[in-house]
Amino acid sequence: MIGLTLNGGLGNLLFIYAHAYYLSKKLNTSFVLIKHGEPILLYRYFNVERNTFYYIDQIFFEHKGFKLFFSHYLRRIYLSCMQLLFVSKVVVVNNIEDPLIVLNNVKDGTVYEGYFQSELYFKSYANELKQTLTIKEKYANEYLKNFDWLKTKKKIVTIHIRRTDYKDAFGYLGLGSSNLILPFDYYHQLIKEIHHPLHFYVFISDDIAPVKAEFAYLPNTYFSEENEITDFQLMLNADICIIANSSFSWWAAYLNKRKKTVYCPKYYLGFLKEIEYPTKIYPENWIQIAVR
Missing domain, CATH: 3.40.50.2000 (Glycogen Phosphorylase B;)
Structure with a gap:
């Protein structure tokens, strides 16, 4: 399993998701998006691949019966447990690093923190991503x-x-x-x-x-x-x-x-x-x- 920490608004989230998608395909592993605070805008607006970790997060931490503080507290415990079980290290990627060098060193069992703002971070699967990242019907119909x-x-x-x-x-x-x-x-x-x-x-x-x-x-x-x-x-x-x-x-x-x-x-x-x-x-x- 690999993890990516989410930061920023919609554009930043798309870069991070795209890199998570690339890593999961390249390394043949699952991924978890580590979030803090509000629900992920990406899932609100886009039809994107949802794995087991997404559904666990939705069932246990986005339930209307939970108070916001309680939900976030449980999520922190859950993510800490996931990292202990499946992740061996955390890697911080800076925006000045060459994406090609970063990609040569990716490994499973890692949490990646960064913004990954280059097509190179997902180019091998760019066509798949473009087909995957479609606007939800509700918003597309409103626009039309x-x-x-x-x-x-x-x-x-x-x-x-x-x-x-x-x-x-x-x-x-x-x-x-x-x-x-x-x-x-x-x-x-x-x-x-x-x-x-x-x-x-x-x-x-x-x-x-x-x-x-x-x-x-x-x-x-x-x-x-x-x-x-x-x-x-x-x-x-x-x-x-x-x-x-x-x-x-x-x-x-x-x-x-x-x-x-x-x-x-x-x-x-x-x-x-x-x-x-x-x-x-x-x-x-x-x-x-x-x-x-």
């Missing part, structure tokens, strides 16, 4: 009902702008600032280069008001104020994806099954120092744009 009108647009361009939690979150990384929000010029530059009268621009952000003000000059726009799984599907159904340095839009673009074009910020979080961080974050066919 509310956004059927988008089908009338010739070419949909989604633009993801990550703001609120990037303002003061990254000082510990030493990447030039604690604020790693991409400048608006990154988006203006791209829009200028690719603009066509038939483009319909869909803006997605966790802070939509300043985005509306900044891009008010554009015709043919929609500024989303939807929930995260709807925003995810807007990107999932685009012809052109302009993503942020965000695992959320990374995955929406990656799972998009259209013949899409993906534009992404060069160096990802390391754009201020021109240092790629995380290492090998992008698929080879994505177009990396310098951030000025």
Whole structure:
């Protein structure tokens, strides 16, 4: 058995799950996702493989009769027992490590902690994962009902702008600032280069008001104020994806099954120092744009 510790929001969870899937196939073993706090968003929104450990967790620790504190206390005991029985060591993987070197050293009976933000961490099973990671019918139907009108647009361009939690979150990384929000010029530059009268621009952000003000000059726009799984599907159904340095839009673009074009910020979080961080974050066919 291998274990992976869950951290972060939906995009980070998708990276961690994808690596768990890869390891379970490569090592021919089972996996457990070690979580703390709220139920896993991944299982809420996606049809994904569920193993015995998932069902044990659901039966005993997500039961409506348990108080939240009691449930979490029992889960800690359960996970501690599982690690004593099946796991011999814990390995922490840093985002600066080369994924290919990390993959050469994977072993069963290990708990892995990290974010695994590269396609290389699961590329051998990428096609299987893309078939597996589908949106649950409930959310897919809601999207189709509310956004059927988008089908009338010739070419949909989604633009993801990550703001609120990037303002003061990254000082510990030493990447030039604690604020790693991409400048608006990154988006203006791209829009200028690719603009066509038939483009319909869909803006997605966790802070939509300043985005509306900044891009008010554009015709043919929609500024989303939807929930995260709807925003995810807007990107999932685009012809052109302009993503942020965000695992959320990374995955929406990656799972998009259209013949899409993906534009992404060069160096990802390391754009201020021109240092790629995380290492090998992008698929080879994505177009990396310098951030000025």
